[in-house]
Each structure stands twice: as structure tokens, then as C-alpha cells.
Amino acid sequence: MEKLHSYTSHKLTELLKNGGVKASDILEDVIKRVESVDDKVRAFVFLNKDRARISLSGSKDKGRLYGIPVLLKDNLCVKGEETTCGSKILKGFKPPYSATVARKLEDAGAVLIGKANMDEFAFGSSCESSCYYPTRNPWALDRIPGGSSGGSAAAVASDETIIALGSDTGGSIRQPASLCGVVGLKPTYGRVSRYGLIAFASSLDQIGPLTKDVEDSARVLSVIAGHDEMDSTSVEMPVPDYTKSLVKDAKGLRIGVPKEYFIAGLDKEVEASVKKAIEVYKALGAKVIDISLPHTDYAVSTYYIVAPAEASSNLARFDGVQYGHRSAESKDMIDMYIKTRSEGFGTEAKRRILLGTYCLSTGYYDAYYLKAQKVRTKIKEDFENAFKTCDCIITPTSPTPAFKIGERLNDPLSMYLSDIYTIPANLAGIPAISIPCGFSKTGLPIGLQILAKPFDEETIFHAAYAFEQNTDHHKRKPAL
Amino acid sequence: MKSIDKSTVKRVAHLSRLALGDKELDLYAGQLASILTYINKLNEINTEGVPPTSHAISSLKNVFRKDVLKPSLNTEDVLSNAPQAEGDFFKVPQIIEGK
Numbered sequence: 001m002e003k004l005h006s007y008t009s010h011k012l013t014e015l016l017k018n019g020g021v022k023a024s025d026i027l028e029d030v031i032k033r034v035e036s037v038d039d040k041v042r043a044f045v046f047l048n049k050d051r052a053r054i055s056l057s058g059s060k061d062k063g064r065l066y067g068i069p070v071l072l073k074d075n076l077c078v079k080g081e082e083t084t085c086g087s088k089i090l091k092g093f094k095p096p097y098s099a100t101v102a103r104k105l106e107d108a109g110a111v112l113i114g115k116a117n118m119d120e121f122a123f124g125s126s127c128e129s130s131c132y133y134p135t136r137n138p139w140a141l142d143r144i145p146g147g148s149s150g151g152s153a154a155a156v157a158s159d160e161t162i163i164a165l166g167s168d169t170g171g172s173i174r175q176p177a178s179l180c181g182v183v184g185l186k187p188t189y190g191r192v193s194r195y196g197l198i199a200f201a202s203s204l205d206q207i208g209p210l211t212k213d214v215e216d217s218a219r220v221l222s223v224i225a226g227h228d229e230m231d232s233t234s235v236e237m238p239v240p241d242y243t244k245s246l247v248k249d250a251k252g253l254r255i256g257v258p259k260e261y262f263i264a265g266l267d268k269e270v271e272a273s274v275k276k277a278i279e280v281y282k283a284l285g286a287k288v289i290d291i292s293l294p295h296t297d298y299a300v301s302t303y304y305i306v307a308p309a310e311a312s313s314n315l316a317r318f319d320g321v322q323y324g325h326r327s328a329e330s331k332d333m334i335d336m337y338i339k340t341r342s343e344g345f346g347t348e349a350k351r352r353i354l355l356g357t358y359c360l361s362t363g364y365y366d367a368y369y370l371k372a373q374k375v376r377t378k379i380k381e382d383f384e385n386a387f388k389t390c391d392c393i394i395t396p397t398s399p400t401p402a403f404k405i406g407e408r409l410n411d412p413l414s415m416y417l418s419d420i421y422t423i424p425a426n427l428a429g430i431p432a433i434s435i436p437c438g439f440s441k442t443g444l445p446i447g448l449q450i451l452a453k454p455f456d457e458e459t460i461f462h463a464a465y466a467f468e469q470n471t472d473h474h475k476r477k478p479a480l
Numbered sequence: 481m482k483s484i485d486k487s488t489v490k491r492v493a494h495l496s497r498l499a500l501g502d503k504e505l506d507l508y509a510g511q512l513a514s515i516l517t518y519i520n521k522l523n524e525i526n527t528e529g530v531p532p533t534s535h536a537i538s539s540l541k542n543v544f545r546k547d548v549l550k551p552s553l554n555t556e557d558v559l560s561n562a563p564q565a566e567g568d569f570f571k572v573p574q575i576i577e578g579k
Contacts, residue, residue: 096557190537203535232543233535301519312496319497321570326563333575337497350498354489354508355515357496368519373532375522380533412511413518429536454537 005033005159007479008212009068009219010161016115018065023067026162027056028109032071034113034160037480042135043145043155045074047114048081056111063109064223069106071161073152074115075122076207077196078102085198086118086130089344090324100231101198101207101224102110102163108223116164117151120346121315122172122200124148125418126408130408131347134405136466137180138478139444143402146176153180153251157445163220164210169200170303171397171422173208178447180395181476183464185217186422188454189429190292192221192401193228200272201310202233204303204426213474214435214464218242221457237455240286245466251285253463256390260296261421267400273438273446274396277467284466289390293382294422298375303423304416305359305372312356318344380428387453392463397434397447421449427433431457435464436473445473484512 004012004026007116015021052069059066072078075085077095081276084090102112119129127135127150135150137143138158145154149166153176156164166173168186177184185208192207199205209220222243227236257278262271278288320340321325327339345353359368386393399420408415430451437448448467452459468474493500495496500508515568555568 093561096553096561134525146505181525188537190540229545233540235537235539266499298522298525301522304515304519305522319532321572322558323561333573334497336573338499341497342499345498349502350500351508351511353496353498354492355512358484358488358492358512361495370532371522371527374527374530374536375525376533376536377530378525378527380536398562413515416515427533427536 004029043151045115052176066109070110071164075198086120088131102194119148122148123348146179148172156182171419177434181445185433188431193231193234195230199314201307226387245461250466253286254390255395256291258293261395269440277437299424308352308356312353397449401444
């Protein structure tokens with residue numbers, strides 16, 4: 001009974017049905033775990049025990065995720081619960097409505113337990129730009145957990161929750177999943193409703209699960225996917241039961257390996273783990289094909305125009321009028337905007353607002369924003385061409401394992417380059433997952449990324465499950 | 481594509497409704513210049529005649545709905561987050577000059 005917090009949701013669902021376990025046992029065990037280790041990990045912005053207990057007592061025991069504790073990233077709105085995006089400018093904001101994903105999870109019987117730490121407004125790859133505190137990597141407390149969904153990934157890795165949700169604009173689910181040794185999925189653009197997700201870059205953002213294994217990822221996506229009239233970018237397509245795609249072999253699967261991802265800057269141990277994974281797939285009956293994605297090298301540049309441009313526009317709404325922080329003293333309206341925003345936004349948020357505004361300003365729009373949108377077309381076409389000869393693509397998720405806290409803080413460009421392998425999927429809108437595929441000699445997790453065609457999450461789950469069930473990297477736990 | 485200097489950062493900061501001190505202006509001018517130098521690599525690609533992508537998924541189309549009255553958010557709930565409110569309104573500092 002003691003170890004309930006370390007189980008997956010599918011194992012817990014089984015125990016709830018046949019193992020004499022009560023949902024309240026699970027919740028209390030997870031709460032105990034958070035109270036004993038979060039002082040070290042600092043994955044949570046807050047744990048709401050009262051709300052979780054009340055919500056469990058009223059939850060439907062027939063739901064697919066009945067009794068499963070879920071942690072939400074702090075950019076997902078829950079009615080009446082403080083939601084701050086890790087920013088001072090939203091301190092005290094209690095949304096008057098809940099995100100569609102939060103509602104769907106609760107409708108399926110899941111229990112929302114609190115909010116996970118994140119980089120401010122999801123701007124970052126290390127969780128260091130949060131206005132609260134940096135979250136630490138459960139595998140090495142002096143290292144970053146990745147970002148921006150660093151709190152979500154660290155909480156899953158340290159068994160402080162069973163499941164977490166994050167958001168992914170350029171790798172913000174997959175990169176921390178990789179660095180923390182958990183499974184992180186960015187679904188196809190349009191697969192999951194973003195109603196109630198505080199927007200970063202609207203043509204790139206997508207919500208997805210961080211879980212302890214691939215089966216849990218498939219379970220959660222089956223619950224949260226689907227059209228929503230509150231988000232006109234959510235696509236009207238039937239939602240399959242993704243757990244039906246979980247097959248243990250890879251017979252006949254055509255896997256592409258892009259040569260442009262194995263370049264200078266890729267850590268030797270990461271490269272070796274990914275190469276080993278390729279051998280595992282061959283042994284499981286997959287056909288491995290060398291492919292080329294020729295515009296890969298331009299993805300980071302494209303992203304750092306498109307994403308800050310959209311962010312600078314989305315963040316215009318934080319002006320001290322309707323919610324959040326307002327500067328105490330101002331002589332007029334414009335002065336109030338300027339003081340409020342200057343006091344409320346952190347360093348990285350200001351940097352991105354400046355970069356985005358510059359790229360959109362008169363005289364620069366064509367040279368930057370329009371140019372980037374055209375290169376984006378080329379990057380998208382690279383994938384369309386590649387998928388003519390393969391069913392999915394495998395790559396490293398992050399070029400290096402987790403780096404030290406503070407190491408890249410003063411060099412924004414080196415921080416931006418940590419998303420070099422995850423950004424292309426957002427630009428092309430395609431789904432991608434990160435799963436554990438090894439460890440460095442010093443015991444840091446390494447992740448494998450699997451990408452597929454738009455709305456083909458089924459192939460991703462198939463490929464991910466086959467690898468996972470024939471290896472045991474996902475079974476290792478950090479010592480806390 | 482050009483690089484960025486301190487006076488440009490100052491102008492962009494004003495457009496963004498941000499006030500930056502002298503040290504911040506220096507810091508951002510240097511950092512943005514190095515980021516833009518990296519970004520300028522896009523000029524290596526010939527994009528003549530290439531259509532821009534604003535959304536990656538082509539099945540997305542404009543969405544219309546019937547113009548019917550539906551319940552909206554509760555006014556009290558919405559105003560509960562306002563830094564200042566009066567009656568059913570958000571209250572802001574003076575916009576028009578003079579009394």
C-alpha cells in the first residue's frame with residue numbers, strides 16, 4: 001500500500017477494481033509523497049489538498065481516470081484556483097472558468113491536485129525563469145529539470161503525481177520529459193482544445209500529457225483530445241481509443257533516421273543511446289531508413305521569429321486593466337501600462353517581447369516575420385517528403401542531458417539551442433513524443449523522440465510502446 | 481536584415497509599453513544583436529515564390545456560428561480579478577487630459 005504514488009494510472013485503475021485499494025488511499029499517499037520530497041524538488045507552485053479531497057468525494061467512479069491524481073502546469077486555468085503562468089504579473093489571478101482539458105479530466109474522474117512550476121509564460125528550457133523558484137531535476141538536484149513544463153516533468157519523475165499536463169510550443173513537454181526520464185507527448189496541432197491555456201504562440205502551442213509510461217500517455221490523450229467549440233483551432237476529427245495502438249513489436253514499421261540530427265553539439269552519450277535504440281528497433285522487426293530533412297538547421301531561427309512575434313502580441317493583454325498586477329502609482333493610462341508591465345514581467349519575458357515586437361515592426365515585418373513563415377513552409381515540406389518513405393522518424397529529444405542550474409542563464413542563445421531537435425515538430429504541426437532511452441554514466445536520463453504525420457498519434461504510440469516494453473529504462477527511479 | 485542598436489531597443493521598448501533602464505538597454509541590445517545575427521542565417525534560403533505558413537494544419541478553416549444569445553461569464557466573477565472596479569466596470573486611471 002505504501003508505494004501507490006510510484007504506480008502508473010493503468011496499474012492503479014486495476015488495483016481500484018480488484019486490489020482492495022480505495023481512491024482516497026491513492027490521493028493520501030500522493031499528498032504524503034509531495035509533503036516529503038517537494039522541499040527538495042520544488043515542482044509544485046501549490047498543492048491543494050482540500051480541493052482534491054472534496055473533488056474526489058464527488059467524482060464519478062465510472063470514469064476512465066477515476067481517482068487518478070493529476071497535476072496541471074500553471075498556465076492551465078482552473079476556475080477559482082490561482083493561475084499565474086509563473087509570472088508576477090498574474091499573481092492572485094483566479095480564472096472565472098476552467099480549461100477544457102481540466103474539465104475533461106475531472107469528467108473522467110481524475111483528481112486535480114495543484115499547479116506545477118514553469119518558466120515564466122513558458123519562455124524557457126530550464127524552469128529557471130519562474131517568478132517563484134527554479135525547479136530541480138529529481139535525478140540530480142543541482143541540475144535543471146528542463147522547461148518550460150519542468151515542474152510537470154519533475155513531479156512525474158519524483159512520483160509526486162501520477163500524471164501531469166504540460167504545454168509545448170517548441171519542446172516544452174518533450175525536452176523536460178527527456179531530461180527527467182519520463183514520457184512526454186506533444187499531440188498534433190489542433191488535436192487538443194486550448195481553451196483555458198494562457199497563450200504563448202498561438203500557431204504553435206499544444207497541450208499534452210507527461211506520464212510514467214506510454215500506456216498512460218495513450219490513456220490521457222484518449223480523454224483530453226477532440227473538437228471543442230470554445231477553440232476554433234481544435235479539429236473536428238473522431239478520437240480513437242489510443243490504447244488500442246499499443247503493440248509490443250515493430251514488425252513492418254518503417255522508421256526514418258534524419259542525418260541532420262546527428263551533428264556537432266550532440267552529446268556523445270546521447271548519440272550512443274539513440275544509436276542503440278535504432279538497433280533495438282531493428283531487432284523488433286522495424287525497417288530503418290536513412291532520410292534527410294534538409295532545412296533542419298533553419299528551424300531555431302524560424303522559431304525565434306515566429307514564437308516571440310506571436311508572444312509579443314499575446315502578451316499585450318497584460319496591461320493591468322482586467323486582472324493581475326497593476327502598478328501602484330501612475331499619472332495616466334499609458335504610464336500605468338508601462339509601469340505595470342515593467343514591474344510585472346521578468347527578464348526573459350521582456351527579451352521575447354522586445355524581439356517579437358522588433359520582428360513585427362514597420363520596415364522589419366517582411367524581412368523577419370514573413371521570411372520566417374516562408375521558411376516554415378520549407379520545413380513542413382521536408383516532413384511531408386520524408387513521410388512518403390517512412391511511418392515515423394526517430395531522433396534525440398535534447399542534444400545534451402540536463403545541464404547545471406545557472407549554467408546557461410546569461411547566454412540566451414545557448415538556452416534557445418537546447419530546443420534544436422524539438423522545435424521542427426511545432427513548426428510543422430506534427431505530433432511527437434519523448435520516451436526514456438538510456439542514462440549517462442553519471443545517471444542522467446536520456447530521451448528518444450518519435451515523430452509522425454499529422455493526426456497519426458497511433459503510430460507514435462505503437463513505436464513508443466514497442467521500444468518501452470522491450471527495454472527497462474522507464475522502470476528506473478531517482479533516489480530522493 | 482540589419483542588426484539592432486541601443487536606440488532601436490529603446491524605440492521597440494516604447495512600442496511594447498516597457499520602460500528599460502540604461503543598463504537593461506545595453507544588456508538587451510547586446511543579446512538581441514547576437515540572437516539576430518544567428519537568425520539572419522535564414523537569408524541563405526531562397527524563398528521566392530514560397531507561400532508563407534501561418535498555421536501548419538491545412539484542414540483548419542474559418543469557423544462560423546449562428547448568432548444566438550447564450551449565457552456568458554458571470555460579471556461578478558470576472559470583475560473579482562480587477563485591480564480596480566466600480567459597478568459593472570473596470571476602473572482605470574484618467575485617459576483624457578483636463579478635469
